[in-house]
Amino acid sequence: MRKFHFENGIELEFFGGAGEVTGSKAVLSAHRKRILVDCGLFQGEKTSREKNWAPIPEALTGLDAILITHAHLDHCGSLPRMLSVGFKGPVYCTPGTRDLMRIILLDSAHLQEEDSEYANRTGYSNHKPAKPLYTVKDAQQILRQVRTLAIGGWQTVVPGVEVQFTRAGHIIGSSVARFRIKGEKRDFHITFSGDLGHGRQETIAPPDPLPDTECLVLESTYGDRVHEKQSALALLQENIQQISKNSSTLVIPSFAVGRAQEVLFLIRMLEDQGRIPRVPVILDSPMAEDATAVYLSHPEDHPPNLGFERKQRNFFPRHFEWTRTAQESVELAKRKGPLVILSASGMLQGGRILHHLKTRLPNPENIVLFVGYQAEGTKGWFLKNYGKKEGSLRIHHEPIPVKAQIESIDSLSAHADANDLVSWIRSSPKKPDQIILNHGQPDATQSLAEKIKKELGIKVIPLI
Numbered sequence: 340m341r342k343f344h345f346e347n348g349i350e351l352e353f354f355g356g357a358g359e360v361t362g363s364k365a366v367l368s369a370h371r372k373r374i375l376v377d378c379g380l381f382q383g384e385k386t387s388r389e390k391n392w393a394p395i396p397e398a399l400t401g402l403d404a405i406l407i408t409h410a411h412l413d414h415c416g417s418l419p420r421m422l423s424v425g426f427k428g429p430v431y432c433t434p435g436t437r438d439l440m441r442i443i444l445l446d447s448a449h450l451q452e453e454d455s456e457y458a459n460r461t462g463y464s465n466h467k468p469a470k471p472l473y474t475v476k477d478a479q480q481i482l483r484q485v486r487t488l489a490i491g492g493w494q495t496v497v498p499g500v501e502v503q504f505t506r507a508g509h510i511i512g513s514s515v516a517r518f519r520i521k522g523e524k525r526d527f528h529i530t531f532s533g534d535l536g537h538g539r540q541e542t543i544a545p546p547d548p549l550p551d552t553e554c555l556v557l558e559s560t561y562g563d564r565v566h567e568k569q570s571a572l573a574l575l576q577e578n579i580q581q582i583s584k585n586s587s588t589l590v591i592p593s594f595a596v597g598r599a600q601e602v603l604f605l606i607r608m609l610e611d612q613g614r615i616p617r618v619p620v621i622l623d624s625p626m627a628e629d630a631t632a633v634y635l636s637h638p639e640d641h642p643p644n645l646g647f648e649r650k651q652r653n654f655f656p657r658h659f660e661w662t663r664t665a666q667e668s669v670e671l672a673k674r675k676g677p678l679v680i681l682s683a684s685g686m687l688q689g690g691r692i693l694h695h696l697k698t699r700l701p702n703p704e705n706i707v708l709f710v711g712y713q714a715e716g717t718k719g720w721f722l723k724n725y726g727k728k729e730g731s732l733r734i735h736h737e738p739i740p741v742k743a744q745i746e747s748i749d750s751l752s753a754h755a756d757a758n759d760l761v762s763w764i765r766s767s768p769k770k771p772d773q774i775i776l777n778h779g780q781p782d783a784t785q786s787l788a789e790k791i792k793k794e795l796g797i798k799v800i801p802l803i
């Protein structure tokens with residue numbers, strides 16, 4: 340079941356992020372108006388990515404407004420495409436989401452344009468000429484339609500429907516969206532968790548308690564898992580001590596938004612606690628650099644008492660550099676250790692990180708440290724699981740010997756695990772009447788549904 344009916348003619352229908360973790364899209368209909376909650380891109384396997392090219396369903400045309408819970412591509416990456424069906428309305432989100440979305444959507448549009456140019460040059464496309472999914476101009480246009488709403492405030496989205504954002508604690512700007520829909524006898528509330536955090540990140544405040552709601556739409560990405568509680572700080576400390584002793588290099592492949600900022604601040608914490616010597620730390624990712632500026636400019640999402648909004652230099656490692664141009668990045672190959680290089684992409688699917696691996700993987704004294712999830716089939720997944728066994732990794736059509744140590748920290752997820760999700764439901768002043776589970780692989784969603792039924796006795800509908 341993908342469509343739900345509630346009192347007063349309220350309807351909710353899912354067009355993505357149901358039985359899967361990407362492509363989040365849900366249409367809320369009330370008072371004869373339609374609001375789209377999230378407009379995500381499908382990512383991952385080819386069959387999933389191909390869905391981005393499917394015609395836009397009738398139900399997503401003639402929308403009155405769009406609301407975005409946070410700036411990750413699987414929640415906002417299809418937004419510019421809505422212009423192709425004539426969407427001219429407002430896009431509501433928090434100020435932090437607006438600022439990150441500007442970076443992420445423009446980057447995505449650049450990549451779409453590059454892909455279509457490449458396809459036309461090489462003839463590698465079923466469509467002639469190949470067109471981008473959307474252009475930079477489209478991304479700029481949809482960004483002009485953004486209206487921000489601060490955490491805690493109320494906004495009328497369409498007559499009779501208001502929305503309030505509370506903190507989701509996932510990335511900067513991430514929000515839980517609570518709709519209040521006017522009814523004759525009583526108001527009805529539907530709340531969307533978006534992606535939920537857990538309060539164990541050093542750079543992001545924990546999620547606010549779940550507000551009072553009749554219906555909750557809850558993500559279930561890690562609905563069948565409890566995260567390892569290993570100390571990221573201790574692991575990072577060990578690796579930095581080792582490269583410092585050997586005068587070698589620590590290469591950290593990292594997502595540009597969120598993870599890169601968390602790791603930089605963890606290194607600074609280790610320095611402040613006197614647990615590591617001072618080593619040069621280089622951020623080699625223009626997108627991560629832009630995202631860091633956004634992170635620092637939204638203290639409303641920082642944990643209380645952190646204080647780096649007042650003294651931004653307290654955020655960065657003591658010997659910190661960033662590279663901007665491709666030339667500066669290339670020249671890093673000549674730098675001798677001890678050295679820490681953070682670069683993207685986090686799953687090694689492209690970007691500057693590949694050049695660093697080419698240079699650093701053949702040396703057994705270097706370390707590659709994974710700090711994020713590696714999706715099956717990606718180069719990162721291969722290196723993490725099979726790189727040492729196979730002995731080499733293909734980069735730019737060349738086999739590179741894997742002699743460096745391969746390590747990983749698996750406790751830095753920005754998503755709530757199964758226990759966090761149940762605790763969050765418990766944090767509400769009143770139990771929801773029903774919960775719809777979305778944004779998860781079927782096993783994860785099903786497992787969370789059973790856990791919620793057993794531990795909380797709430798009616799749950801898993802979208803699988």
Ligand SMILES: [Zn+2]
Nearest residue numbers: 409411509534
């Ligand atoms: Zn997310």
